[in-house]
Amino acid sequence: MSETAEQADSGKPAVPSAPGVLRDRYTVRSNQPLPEFATPNAEAFVAEDKRDPNRNLFALICRPDLQPRVNIMRALKGATTMGFVPLVDWGTMLWPPLGRQCMTVIYERPVGKKLMANLRADFKRIDEYEINRRVIEPMVAAIKELTARGITHRAIRPTNMWYMDEGGERISLGDCVTTPPAFDQPVAFESVESGMANPVARGSGTFSDDLYSLGVTVVFLLMGRNPVAHLDEDQLLKQKIQQGSYNTLVGDERLPLPLIELLRGLLCDDPDQRWDIESLDLWLSGRRLSPLQSRLERRAARGFPFNGREYGNCRELAQAMAKNWELAIPPVLEGKLELWLRRAVEDAERAQVIAEQVRMALNSGNDKRAGIDLMLCKVLIILDPTAPIRYKGFNAMPDGFGSALAAVMAQKGDSRLMAEIILRGVPSLWFEARKSYLPDNSLMEGNFRELKGYLTQTGMGFGLERCLYEMNDSLPCQSPLLGEEYVVELKEMLPALNAAAGKRSDAKTWPVDRHVAAFMGARARSDIDRNLVQLTDPEPSKALMAMLNLFAVFQYRLGPESLPTLAAWVGGLVGPVVGAFHSREKRKELEKEIPKIIRRGSIVELYNLLDNEEAHSKDKHEFAWAQAQYHAADEEVKRIQTESEDRGTEAVRIGQQTAAVLGILIALITTTFVVIAKVW
């Protein structure tokens, strides 16, 4: 984000409206903007602490489409360490001007001003005698503090540094949590590799990136101006690649030798050689080290002609090719690059690897185009192994991929490229090219493999949405079902759905969509993937039971005990589950019981009522018996109806037999009577 944008953003007028209230304690005055405290992507407003009205606070309102660094907020909240503008509190708050929940960060208001109002402004330089005490020492202490907490700042620049006192003695670092890491950083303050990445995809990086930014900041402060103000971001990056960061930023400026040593160490373009905290400590303690000489990549004997220009080294060429993806393919496929590497660069090893990659791409089976894209990606990695993952114009550090995906999805952009990168295993190409083993890289590579697995499943709870939440621990659920609710943790999901339930327009909508399911899958501690698969079961009753099961488990484990509106929502959908019982009596019984449970707001009870295996089994058996009875009766009726003719004949025979028996009986009775009459 350029400083021009920073200025423009900071000058935005706020919409006068009601104040926002954070945690029932901090009142954020939406009609009292503080443009001087705003960052390029977060507006600042006056904040008041109800418990201590005398505190001078300001609030930064995060952009809903950018993922804030919640983990860093947790780490920095309440930290009283010198070197940071104190982060007082943070949380989501209903922000009236936007009419939705927004992440809000409350800071203590610095007494002094920013070191630099904007990157084009001149300011009073800090001389070499002062800079150690006033800037380098507190900044090194701050970076040490961050390193101890396992986090990085990624927003170290003079426009984000404040004088914390009237005298301008104490300097502190400003906000670093309202946007993804290094999103607001101009290219000047980023190392070459990070500068190549898309701003949103620069990733958290390491303390080394913070030290580089500190080095650039020191250059600015020593000079009292922006030494590269005349260059746009592309030109600056190009110059850094060609001449090295130190030469680009310091140029012919005359600096004291100790500072040259410091700046050569901090601005070293090789991350492995760049000074670390120990080197800085040594330097601060007065031990002088020999200045690092920038080792620029050897220039080729002749330039490589590409897109109307000639490129003299591999890194420069790779950057140009990454920016012109389609144009880069023909020279690579035609073997021109291989030839150039052999003859002009005299690097037969790399030429051989590239030739092998081209051969494999040309012989790739079904999807030749995909093979060629992967080949070019790999070629770019071979040409410049330290550069970010570069694929079809998208450049990202592996740890910045998550925030980039979050931004694309929040802005409803085209996420197909991101999906393609994961599915084709592009990150693994980058990891394979690492020269040394790093546990973090192994972890990330494993994560990307897992993401590929999620992406190959298209059902609810998987796909790109699952990747989004797996990669971004602190990303709020993006589901439109939640409306204004800001759900970052799983325990907030059911209360948010409960609140959203009252506002739903369509009673038939499920309280689970792709985002909610993916969020639950990513945030649940246990493996719920089997339940998520069942959410898309073609049998509605099974799918509903899977959803009920998820909600019931979460309500049981995370509460709250009563969710009447959500229970009513879910209760209104359980028709197919009730319908799965054959017995009308059982259905009536359930229909009578469900409203009572809904009133209690217990999804657990609702689930237990409907997921009664014994009742289902009994119902099944009794239904089978009833069916058998019905069909037996049917058979008998049919038999009676078809045997009517035979029955006529039978009736005649029985009638005749009856008549015969009757005749004999009458004879016998008469005889008996006569005998009795005569004998008596």
Place this chain on the structure above:
Amino acid sequence: MAKKAAPAKGKAKAAKAGGGGVNKVAVLMVLAALVPFSLPTVALLFFTMLPTMGAWASERGPHKYAWLCVGGLNFSGVIPFLFSLWFGVHTLDESFSMLSEAGVLLWAYGMSAIGWLVYTVMPPVVASWISFTTDRRVAALKAAQKKLVEEWGDEVTKKGA
């Protein structure tokens, strides 16, 4: 095997027919021997039981039930007079005297007529009764089916649902 079985079967049939004939002859001979001692009874029975004999002679088919029905009632009409003969004057004259009385023949033939009536009426009555009971059974089965549908829904009518 078949050739051996066939003559054996024929012999058995002949033996059975022969046995029946011997019995009949023996019975007839015993009856014939009794005739001289009960001629008045035989005369009375012969003339009064003519409808029964007619019924026996006229009936075709394997099962002869009409003569039993007609005969039973016919005999009911005759028996009082037969007892009068036996306990009165058991002579041929008395027997013919009785036969000459209209009342005796009226009773005998009237009762046999009733026997015919019973024999004629009984099959339709039985048929009606059977029809009534089967109708009741069908109604009961249909009611049970209706109850099953009410309890389990239309799915219960489907086979193997």
